[in-house]
Amino acid sequence: MIAQADLTLSCGDMFAALSLQGGGIVxxxxxxxxxxxxxxxxxxxxxxxxxxFCSRITAGRFxxxxxxxxxAPNFPPEPHTIHGFGWQSRWQIGHLEQNACTLVYEHDSCAxxxxxxxxxxxxxxxxxxxxxxxSHSVRVENISExxxxxxxxxxPYFPLTPSCDISMLCRDELVLDADGLxxxxxxxxxxxxxxxxxxxNPLASRPWLQRGLDQVYVWRQGSAxxxxxxxxxxxxxEPDPSLPHWVVYAPRKAGFICIEPISHIPNAVNILGPxxxxxxxxxxxxxxxxxxxxxxxxxxxxx
Numbered sequence: 001m002i003a004q005a006d007l008t009l010s011c012g013d014m015f016a017a018l019s020l021q022g023g024g025i026v027x028x029x030x031x032x033x034x035x036x037x038x039x040x041x042x043x044x045x046x047x048x049x050x051x052x053f054c055s056r057i058t059a060g061r062f063x064x065x066x067x068x069x070x071x072a073p074n075f076p077p078e079p080h081t082i083h084g085f086g087w088q089s090r091w092q093i094g095h096l097e098q099n100a101c102t103l104v105y106e107h108d109s110c111a112x113x114x115x116x117x118x119x120x121x122x123x124x125x126x127x128x129x130x131x132x133x134x135s136h137s138v139r140v141e142n143i144s145e146x147x148x149x150x151x152x153x154x155x156p157y158f159p160l161t162p163s164c165d166i167s168m169l170c171r172d173e174l175v176l177d178a179d180g181l182x183x184x185x186x187x188x189x190x191x192x193x194x195x196x197x198x199x200x201n202p203l204a205s206r207p208w209l210q211r212g213l214d215q216v217y218v219w220r221q222g223s224a225x226x227x228x229x230x231x232x233x234x235x236x237x238e239p240d241p242s243l244p245h246w247v248v249y250a251p252r253k254a255g256f257i258c259i260e261p262i263s264h265i266p267n268a269v270n271i272l273g274p275x276x277x278x279x280x281x282x283x284x285x286x287x288x289x290x291x292x293x294x295x296x297x298x299x300x301x302x303x
Contacts, residue, residue, distance in 0.1 A: 002026065003044040011099040012131035014299075023091035023103045023125055024048035025156070028134060030233050030299050037256055039157050042075075047156035048087040049138055051123055052107075053282060054153040055216075055247060055266035056080035056181055060116065062269040064149055071116040080179065080267075083155065085115050086123060100128040106143075119148035121285075137294035142285045149269060149282035152293050153243065153262035158226055158235070160208060160250060160257040165227040168246060169199040171219035174265060180214050181267045203248070212252035216265060218245045224259050229302055236298040237261065243293055261295050 005017035005026040017026040024045035028036040036046035060071030060081035071081040074088060086105055094102035103125045112118055120143045128135045138152050174182045199221040207213060223238040224246065239261035247266075250257040265271075268281045285291050 001044045002038045007093065007096060007101060009099050009101060009127060009129045011129040014129045014131060014134070016127065016129055016134060018101065018103070018127065019043075019045060020091045020093070020103070022048050022087050023089065023105060024087065025127075025134075028297070033228075033231050033233050034159060035233070035235055035297065035299070037157050037159050039256075040254070043087055045087075045157075047136075047154060048083075049123075049125060049136075050083040050153040050155055050260075050262070051086045051138060051151075052117065052119075052121060052140060053084050053149070053151045053269070054260075054262040054264060056082050056179070058179075058181060058267050058270055064269060065147065067118065067146075069116065069118060072114065074115070080181070081116075084152075085111070085117065087155070091125070094124060099130070100126070102126050119144040119146065121148065121150070132300075133296055133298040135294065135296050137292060139290060139292040140285065141290050142287055145287050147284050147286050150285045150291055151262070151264040151268070151282045153247070153260055154239075154295050155258060155260050156237075156297070157256045157258055159228065160255055161228065161230070162206075162209065163229050164206070164257075165229070166203040166206075166224065166257070166259070167201055167227075168203050168217070168224040168248070168259065169201055169221040170217040170246060171197045171199055171221075172217070173202060174216040174218060176214075176216065182216065182265055182271060208250045208252075208257060212254075213248050213250040213257075215248050216245065217248065218265065220244060220246055220261075223298075226257075226259070227302055231302055233299045234302045236296075236300065238296040238298060240294045243295065263293055 003019040022043040025047040091103040094104040227234040243261035247260040
């Protein structure tokens with residue numbers, strides 16, 4: 001199943017189709033080559049935004065500034081609330097032209113009652129195509145009367161073939177439990193200012209050929225590159241500095257790999273205190289405040 005495409009963007013031979021349900025990318029192509037492919041499960045998108053948090057929160061429960069929060073389950077049978085709410089919501093078109101558009105979502109009081117996230121906020125996504133790349137930015141505004149935690153990330157699905165080469169430098173890999181959540185004692189990342197570990201490429205050996213992947217890699221360096229040597233184009237994933245970590249998800253023999261730039265580690269609201277924002281936690285966003293992240297998906301000729 002593929003999500004419905006509600007609008008399309010084009011520039012030269014670059015093409016993107018977007019869905020208002022989930023506010024995501026249905027397809028991204030250069031010429032006849034697919035750069036993103038639809039997920040085999042809901043929301044069946046080629047990429048979606050995780051907002052106002054990334055990955056999982058244990059059983060959907062956390063405490064924040066004296067407030068106890070219980071989120072609704074949103075992906076049964078998954079026991080933990082996952083990926084925020086934007087990917088399951090209906091977005092509106094804020095602006096549209098041939099090669100760019102803005103999509104808008106408001107998490108109002110009705111949405112808050114449904115999700116259990118007690119703060120109200122708005123999100124604007126801006127997509128822009130050039131002849132070589134897609135630029136995708138996300139801007140969150142806190143419209144509630146209290147400071148709220150916020151995080152975001154991008155969840156793209158890329159074609160994965162046996163001949164793929166992937167370069168993705170990072171300092172460390174989190175220790176995860178069976179549910180894909182960091183183990184508090186040894187799984188929280190160190191402050192990057194105190195970490196002299198070298199950056200390495202954990203995907204250099206093509207581990208997806210032997211096993212499925214669902215890993216969190218912290219303190220990235222630069223962009224990630226996916227080279228499809230049998231295709232004319234390869235792709236660089238270039239996040240901004242507010243997205244310092246990666247999640248890599250590639251089920252065994254599924255034919256896709258997700259390389260997800262994220263602003264914070266999974267379950268950060270439970271395993272890191274509010275003072276640890278710079279250590280991989282969520283950002284404290286004051287009433288009326290704005291916060292934004294962006295990523296560029298840049299094509300280049302395969303060698």
